[in-house]
Amino acid sequence: EVQLVASGGDLVQPGGSLRLSCAASGFTYSNYNMNWVRQAPGKGLEWVSYISTSSSTIYYADSVQGRFTISRDNAKNSLYLQMNSLRDEDTAVYYCAKSGSGSYRIDSWGRGTLVTVSS
């Protein structure tokens, strides 16, 4: 069974930094592209970032470009999101999500971790 467990969410002041982690299990992690998707309170889903299996292809939403960095460690079955210069509008539940083989389609989601940016 695919399991994606995100952690690292917290209350942080505007301008601060936070690093999210996602521990993956139940599948051959190195074979699948991965994603971070966020959902602001009461709002819809925003595809924040995507990383390919070998980290050779990475995408970011314009709203986080230059502030967030996605990375992965295939030896540790882990996905990360380094978030710098945080803004109020980054407040959201952040989901770690697995794509299907060779696809952008998201087929499995973790439980999510809450990031609150507030002074």
Added chain:
Amino acid sequence: DIQMTQSPSTLSASVGDRVTITCRASQSISSWLAWYQQKPGKAPKLLIYKASSLESGVPSRFSGSGSGTEFTLSISSLQPDDFATYYCQQYKSYSPEAFGQGTKVEIK
């Protein structure tokens, strides 16, 4: 970037009703479309992929259709467990706006 427009934003229906949700893409995405169900406080769950393929374990009352730019998700006979928010997602290419705005299905 490809943008998705979903309608309606809210749908009121009764148990046993047939409901239909529409999703439109700003350009052709062939059949690269998925539908998800999300319940409050939970992660989304994949229902349909490639526009009309039912994910394993999803009840057959859910169905998807369409190609190009127009897609629909139908629930043939609404059950109490189906009251939730539904999202479409294009996966032809990466786009921050890949998801529709969501359709909340609520009890009439």
